[in-house]
Amino acid sequence: MRFALAILVIFFSFSVSAAPEYYIIDRNHTFPHFAVDHMGFSTLYGRFDQTSGKLMIDRENKNGFVDIKIAAVSITTGHNKRDDHLRSPDFLNVMEYPDIHYASTNVTLIGNDKATVEGELTMMGVTKPVTLDVQRIRCAANPMNKKHTCGFEAVSSIKRSDFGSTFGFPNVGDNMKLWFSVEAILEN
Numbered sequence: 405m406r407f408a409l410a411i412l413v414i415f416f417s418f419s420v421s422a423a424p425e426y427y428i429i430d431r432n433h434t435f436p437h438f439a440v441d442h443m444g445f446s447t448l449y450g451r452f453d454q455t456s457g458k459l460m461i462d463r464e465n466k467n468g469f470v471d472i473k474i475a476a477v478s479i480t481t482g483h484n485k486r487d488d489h490l491r492s493p494d495f496l497n498v499m500e501y502p503d504i505h506y507a508s509t510n511v512t513l514i515g516n517d518k519a520t521v522e523g524e525l526t527m528m529g530v531t532k533p534v535t536l537d538v539q540r541i542r543c544a545a546n547p548m549n550k551k552h553t554c555g556f557e558a559v560s561s562i563k564r565s566d567f568g569s570t571f572g573f574p575n576v577g578d579n580m581k582l583w584f585s586v587e588a589i590l591e592n
Contacts (some may be wrong), residue, residue, distance in 0.1 A: 424462040425543075427554055427588035429455055429472060434586045436474055440564070441577030448576075450490070452504070454478035459588055461543075461554065466513040470521055470536075472584075474504040494571040501528045509533075517541045521558065527567045536560045536584065552590035559583050 437451035457472035476498040479490050491498045508523035519538035524531050536558040543554040560582045565573075 423464075424460050424468070425552075425554075426591045427459050427461070428591055429457040429459070430553070430587040430589050431455060433555075434584075434588075436472075437583050437585070439581045441579070443575045448481060450479055450481035450487075452476070452478045453480055455586075459554075459586075461513070461541075463513065463516070468508075468511040468513065468519075470506065470508040470511065470523065472506045472586075474506075476502055476504050476527075495569055497528055506534070513541075525562065525567075528569065530567045532562070532566050534560055534562060534582075546589075554588050554590075556584065556586040556588070558586070 431454065434455045435451050435453070436455060437449065439447050439449050442448045452474045454475035454477075455472060457470070459468060459470045459472075461468045476496045477491060479487055479496065479498075481487055481490065490496055493500070496504075503526075505526040506523055507526075508521050510522040512520045514520065517540060519541060521536040521538060523534060523536070525534040537560065538556055538558045540557040541554060543552065545551070546553040562580050562582060563578050564570075564580050565578050
């Protein structure tokens with residue numbers, strides 16, 4: 405009897421862990437951020453403070469999906485006047501294009517802690533393919549709230565001119581490095 409019970413527990417544990425897991429982006433612990441050259445003198449860093457979305461991890465099939473929406477108005481660089489300019493039609497044009505959206509088209513898990521995410525980034529009404537290099541994935545019970553949480557660190561780069569943002573060339577760089585620091589909580 406004990407042997408049969410042990411087999412059932414092992415089978416149940418395996419079947420539960422093999423199922424796709426769906427997560428909700430934790431708005432309080434997710435910060436997309438960027439860097440761009442400023443006149444060759446320095447690098448300007450900024451981030452977005454309002455992010456929402458969902459993702460799925462299917463470890464058995466080594467794939468998943470990502471769907472993230474970023475409120476463009478939430479851009480912050482630590483300087484209010486510059487942030488207002490970045491929200492203007494010269495840069496993000498947040499009145500006409502309030503959201504930045506990233507949706508995966510293909511996710512490939514590499515082992516348990518890395519992934520490549522191919523997808524489409526829509527910014528200022530323009531959609532372009534962007535691949536994310538997920539350099540770290542960690543999933544476990546959060547010690548603070550006990551909820552199953554996954555954290556991700558992903559990087560990529562884009563040319564802002566590809567999305568129609570050319571203001572300030574060549575003083576403000578075209579190449580932008582992107583980082584996505586994401587925490588997501590398992591849906592119940």
